[in-house]
Amino acid sequence: MVSDSLIGAALLEVRGASKSYPGVQALDAMHLDLRHGEVHAVVGENGAGKSTLMKLLSGIDRPDSGEFFLDGQPYTPTNPRHALELGISIIHQELNLMPDLTVAQNIFIGREPRAAGIFLSDRELNRRTRELLERLGLPLKPDDLVGDLTVARQQMVEIAKALSYNARVLIMDEPTAALNETEVQTLFGLIRRFVTPDTGVIYISHRMHELSQISDRVTILRDGRYIDTLDTASSTIAQVISLMVGRAINADQRPRAATGSGDPVLSVKGLNTKALVREVSFEVRKGEILGFAGLMGAGRTEVARALVGADRKNGGTVAVHGREVSISNPADAAKAGIGYLSEDRKRYGILLGRSVRDNVVLASLPKFANSLGFMQDNNVGRAARDFVSKLRIRTPSAGQLVQNLSGGNQQKTVVAKWLIRDCDILIFDEPTRGIDVGAKDEIYALLDELAAEGKAIIMISSDLPEILRMSHRIAVMCQGRLTAILDNADATQENIMHHATRFSAEGTVTT
Amino acid sequence: MTTISLKNRIPAKISGSLQQLFAFGSLIVILVFFSFASPYFFTTSNLVGILMAATVTGILALGTTFVIIAGGIDLSIGTGMILCGVMTGVFQTYWGWPVWAGVLGAVLFGGLIGFVNGFNISVLGIPPFIATLGMMLVASGLSLVISGTKPIYFKEHPEFQLLMNYSVIPGMRFPLGVLIFLILIVVAAVILAKTILGRYAYSIGSNEAATELSGVNVAKWKIIIYSMAGLFVGIAGVLAASRLSSAQPVGGMGLELEAIAAVVIGGTSLQGGKGSIVGTMIGALIVAVLTNGLRVTAVPQEWQSVVVGCVILVAVYMDILRRKRA
Amino acid sequence: MTTISLKNRIPAKISGSLQQLFAFGSLIVILVFFSFASPYFFTTSNLVGILMAATVTGILALGTTFVIIAGGIDLSIGTGMILCGVMTGVFQTYWGWPVWAGVLGAVLFGGLIGFVNGFNISVLGIPPFIATLGMMLVASGLSLVISGTKPIYFKEHPEFQLLMNYSVIPGMRFPLGVLIFLILIVVAAVILAKTILGRYAYSIGSNEAATELSGVNVAKWKIIIYSMAGLFVGIAGVLAASRLSSAQPVGGMGLELEAIAAVVIGGTSLQGGKGSIVGTMIGALIVAVLTNGLRVTAVPQEWQSVVVGCVILVAVYMDILRRKRA
Amino acid sequence: AGSVGCSSKDETPGNTKPYIALISKGFKHQFWQSVKAGAEQAAKDFDVTVTFEGAQEEGNVEQQIQLLQTVLDKKPSAVGFAAIDSQAAGPLMQQAKNDKIPVIAFDSGVDSDVPVCTASTDNLAAAAEAAKHMAELIGHEGKIAMIVHDQTSVTGVQRRDGFKAYMEKNEPKIKIVDIQYQGDPLKATDVAKAIIAANPDLKGLYGSNEGAAIGVVHAVQELGITGKLKIVGFDSGKDQIDAIKSGLMSGAITQNPYGIGYETVKAAVAITKGQSVAKNIDTGFFWYDKTNIDDPKISKLLYQ
């Protein structure tokens, strides 16, 4: 499908790249051509092989067969250093930062400014970083420890680092998965500024509506194979999705009525934390999905973590089914029937070195053990297989190590963990991060099902359409305070943004 | 595609034990080598002697496997074992308890040492290295203080020495202590592979924060894991005392390194989250067989540690090569 | 909001040294305590004696700090140091090299040991624990083999002992060895905080894969870090030999634990990525002061290790409490 | 020297007794505990203050030097010193001399002109005595092996060399087939078993201290070959005494640890009073076996 006339015009070209891992043909004769001065989107379902292709381009892995060309010259990267030297800079799907180093130290690792030969010049380092961050308009401080930042801010560090290389080809693997709308627009601004007739961007995302905003063309792959390349301007989202999944998806946005009737299952009163959260009070009712919206750093994650005892509360009460419970750690929370799915998958979500099976049952082991503590491995296996097929986790078997799954499939694994646990109250913090459109739909359906079963669900999401689609009511946070709780019927994107940016916070506002 | 799906069908268990194959291969090579090098090596009594020599360190390594899989470390096992030996002497000789009570008491005392370690680590938040280093020093001093720096002899209970030495197979010197060791291996392997405790050990070692956020009471399980390691320490202490028919208050330092080495040679990562009892036992046997073989072939002692060091490096390197190729 | 932004504004350096405050506090408490407990304790000559006692372990701990910050471990420093001592004996006494050449040779030999460790770890991929355990055994054997199991005396160069013992301040016994130790502390602190080597040590320990992805040649830097630790081992070995005016071929086992303990008590995490030279030195001094104080106050020797163990636990726990509150 | 430390001895109220510091090679083993007991008895008898310290790990020169340094800084009236490596203590011996602190060597000699006198056992001669008995026990021919508690310490080396030299010189038909080094009783048991396995025709085994000797005893017990092998040992302890009484072990050499401690302090007291003492105080060694073990002259040298 790639016409020969393009050769020579292409900045970066992939011809017939294949790669297999034990049990998986991750890429199968894949094609891609990135032209000078374009933003080229790459889409495909979870596990389609997008990240694998990027790993080959950055020299982390070697293809089994196939060729790459950079400016028409054969390009065979041997390691990440080599790729960087040739002007290819990558933001990987998984964050690759040093948590114990500062923002500045992370950005310039390997390129530290020096004074007198061997000595580092931290002043120069911080100066350059400040300059870079100002130029990019990113709200980061050079000497903050990266480990103290939220995922979203860490993602920004990655972006700043990738842009600081003055690369010719910038590859971004789901850079917006952890960002919300405002930050996404900032990023798009950066990308547009980056693109010149001499450079190009490969952009991977599961957020379909972003494609028309940022990309010139889009390449679709399925099961590791090249499907098609379209001009974004002359194609529709529906078209792209159907090529991606090979079937129709009903991405409708049903407006919901408030459930109103159910009894409150979870009531939070006057929750405070040391850092940010002030006097947050709300209720979630039986059968209800309560959405949490807000800008980055609004404190939604912090509310959830304090609620389940992962962080220390500074006052406030939590009642479940009307009875006050004392929660000082996540085990207490689980006992009280509250489960929390973290936004930070790698750090707080999965056991990378363990199997899918071990991961999905982690929260409910006692359910799978007999009274003597012996595991009933048949039941474990059955449950794991059940959820692997229910959530379409793309894996050769339930025994596969999670570290060998694609990012989206790892996320599905974490979701499955909480579905198996069967809590009365579920807090999902960015549950669809990195999940493809088709699978999102399945997760939405599951959440609806759970709500219909009478569970109370909190869904924290930075994806406003998702919040609007899923929530019965929507809580909006701004700077650690709850600024509004809206019924779905009354909520619009503008409305929510208004409350999310209301800096004159005078305590809890309810509608 | 066919080869790929075929590969998938090999159950994880078998490929898991294939993983051990090389370390096991090294062990076999060493066994074969010494069998040719000395006619006295591959005799029943020498092989039983090797097992007996491996018993104490091996039992310590069993408990340590759990601790290391859970991402911890235990430096107190060597001197803790000495202290448990002294305690069984105190119970039986000073306090006149019957043998069974003295043994049980000392084993539980080992559990108590482990419990304190677990408490210091989980509840007080002291890093495992420091917590167990502190305990190592305390235990080594207490052994001397409690015993008055003298061995305690089992004057009242000469039969206590049978615990290690009683011959279980008539006509053959197969000591009860070795049988206990073999039983403990099976018990430990079952606990690790089949019970919820084993699962939690792997989970905690793999990602403690994620395990905690999954609603698991990590503090509790860590205390249980260290306490269990402590029980193994108690058993090792009792068996060592039984073997010498006396509780020796000195020594034990360095045993922790031997036990940890057995675990790590067996493929368990100090990062936690991975490992197996089979691996640990192969690791322990490699060291025990090598040590015995070098003695039997009368290699000068100053060369022995050079050879042991090199063989460990080569064996582990071969293992890495093999995994890379696979 | 103010508190948050305020917190952010405190530069990392100052909050870093505040972190050390408590461990430092423990040290002061111990110093004050012994000053009241014994009139012999707070005398110039005893304080210099403490520094002298801390010199060898302290120098070993300096190199170990880099290794641990980079996420590694080095068990070979104790016996490696002994081997370097033997080598300086070989160079000076057997081969008749002049003192400076014998010293330089032994220090470089230490660097070679470290290089081999680094090579085995980075290039062959052997886990640091195993690689350095193997080296520990090899070095301990080689010391005996090379020396013929006898101490080597510096018959040709009696002045060699001045390296450790020469009094740098006239009229006061302030030995050159201690001065060398103090200089090395400064050198190590500067390397760690101000040079690219230090930066990469933190970076590799914090996230090795990410460092590699950022284009840093991790294998090379790990080899450099282990080699540097080896140089410290060489210096420690030479000073120990100078102090004893003889190269002792045995011992060293256990020193690695002492050095690692100093590092960890000083707040460096065995996970890597964090730590400081100041912390390590406070850790080393806590142990040295405590040991000396207990001797000076003539606490019965069997109680000494009990006390040291407990004080380590309490000091580290206090440190944790303080950080939690902050 | 530190000016504060110099006169502090007199400043300590109620502690004007002469202070004698003993630095030994170790303190955990019963041998040293026995030396300590003798020293403490002498302290009582002569009304002086005595401290007794040894390296935490027996044979660790570095640790011992640090101990010595610490006590020298306390300016004692006299120091008793059992050197692990006497040359290694050279600079400190010089310091003691400069500070006019008399040094008495005990257990083994100190290779220096500083010590005023030495209270010790002749380990070479003692080991030769053990060899003599071993030769008689096995009928002056056959294979024997040795387990020596330490490869490098003076006592280890002397107890090995004394034994070996005697055999080489006087017993042409006796062959020493293996020498291994191990002083920990548990490990010595495994070592002895390996040696016995490798040498089925072994006639005798020698253990050079308590740990090594009882290791040999337990090895023979575990293998069930009591009587096939002659065992000769060193030092005492209940296990060894029992083994000798039951005939499992033929006999052993005992030193006089209690006497070493006592004589050291006694000599130190004499020196502080300006009296002269003999340059060498031989505290002696004795062969004991089934026949003389209950002899009061012997039994008072044995520790249980």
Ligand SMILES: Nc1ncnc2c1ncn2[C@@H]1O[C@H](COP(=O)(O)OP(=O)(O)OP(=O)(O)O)[C@@H](O)[C@H]1O
């Ligand atoms: N190291 C590995 N070992 C085994 N399988 C692997 C490995 N890396 C990737 N895979 C498999 O290769 C396939 C493609 O994965 P890849 O990460 O490229 O997907 P992706 O398109 O990036 O998906 P996502 O949108 O979920 O990130 C997946 O089935 C994955 O499980």
Ligand SMILES: Nc1ncnc2c1ncn2[C@@H]1O[C@H](COP(=O)(O)OP(=O)(O)OP(=O)(O)O)[C@@H](O)[C@H]1O
């Ligand atoms: N562990 C931490 N240490 C220091 N500051 C933190 C920590 N966790 C959160 N914060 C700060 O608290 C604020 C709230 O972050 P939080 O993650 O709760 O926001 P959020 O609304 O969930 O937004 P996001 O989309 O970034 O997840 C941020 O300013 C963040 O920097």
Ligand SMILES: [Mg+2]
């Ligand atoms: Mg991906």
Ligand SMILES: [Mg+2]
């Ligand atoms: Mg959040």
